[in-house]
Amino acid sequence: MFIGAIVTSSLFSSALVLSLNANAQTPQSVKPNELRRYAKAMLTMEPQRQQAFDEIKKIIGSGEVPKIICNDNSSFSNLPSKAKDIAVNYCQRYQKVVExxxxxxxxxxxxxxxxxxxxxxxxxxxxxxxxxxxxPESR
Known part of the structure; x- marks a missing residue:
């Protein structure tokens, strides 16, 4: 059940995402070892993504949390400063996990x-x- 939530929320409906810039080149096929490392990164960051989203939601209140794209500063522009700090911190942690x-x-x-x-x-x-x-010890 938890994994299904990770896959669904991380891949499809995340309000906190790394940039999904379009790439005009034909994409390189995904190697099996990349899939495993990709899954490990997702598994590491999903609880942090949910926590950041929940904290931002509390700050915003009844309003909808806008889609936040980590390397698009304009996606942060409508956030209150405390929510912006949470989003920036999340994005920095996500980038480190990815790297x-x-x-x-x-x-x-x-x-x-x-x-x-x-x-x-x-x-x-x-x-x-x-x-x-x-x-988990195989991570």
């Missing part, structure tokens, strides 16, 4: 785009997330 898992931001975003549009990759990520959650 600690051996990715550039561009490559991570390319994989995200491919996973969102490829059912086979979604299934593979889901299965990797299940294995990682069942066996």
């Amino acid at each position: 600690d898992n051996g990715f550039t931001i561009d490559r991570f975003n390319t994989i995200t785009t491919q996973v969102q549009s490829n059912e086979d990759l979604k299934r593979q990520i889901y299965n990797i997330l299940l294995r990682l959650q069942k066996n």
Whole structure:
């Protein structure tokens, strides 16, 4: 159940995202070791993403949390300063986790785009997330 929530919220409806800049080049295929590292990054950051989202939601109140794209400063412009600080802190931590898992931001975003549009990759990520959650010491 938790993994399904991670996959759904992280890949499809996140209000806090790294940039998904369009890449005009043909995307490089995703290697199996990249999928595992990608899943590890997602598993690490999902609780932090949810916490940041919840904190921002409390600050904003009844309003809707705008989509926040980490490397698009204009996506932060309508946030109150405390919410902006939370979003910036989250984005900095996310970038570090992505890099600690051996990715550039561009490559991570390319994989995200491919996973969102490829059912086979979604299934593979889901299965990797299940294995990682069942066996946390293998992270």
